[in-house]
Amino acid sequence: MSNETLLTREFILGLLTDAEVEKVSRAEGDAGPIEGDEFIDLEVPGVGVQQAHGPSALRGHLLPRSAVSDATWEKIVRAVAQGGGKSRP
Numbered sequence: 001m002s003n004e005t006l007l008t009r010e011f012i013l014g015l016l017t018d019a020e021v022e023k024v025s026r027a028e029g030d031a032g033p034i035e036g037d038e039f040i041d042l043e044v045p046g047v048g049v050q051q052a053h054g055p056s057a058l059r060g061h062l063l064p065r066s067a068v069s070d071a072t073w074e075k076i077v078r079a080v081a082q083g084g085g086k087s088r089p
Helices: 004-014 018-027 070-082
Strands: 039-041 049-051 062-064
Touching: 004 070
Parallel strands: none
Antiparallel strands: 039 049, 039 062
16 A cells, blocks of 8 residues: 555545544444445545445445535545545656
């Protein structure tokens, strides 16, 4: 994992409230997204918002939209679109 990816992942997680971080942490062992769920893959956040097309083996790396408030999701989407958290020259 590159430093750029790590910084972006940490930046995104920094946008979550304490309650959302707790909810995401508890959900890591869950079954993962269901068909149609939107999520961000924290291993490759630059890919942007994705939609589940069935269960994913990567569920521990996924940040589902349902785990955060609408306001937080909008911040995340904006940050990913702008490349937030990445090292810049």
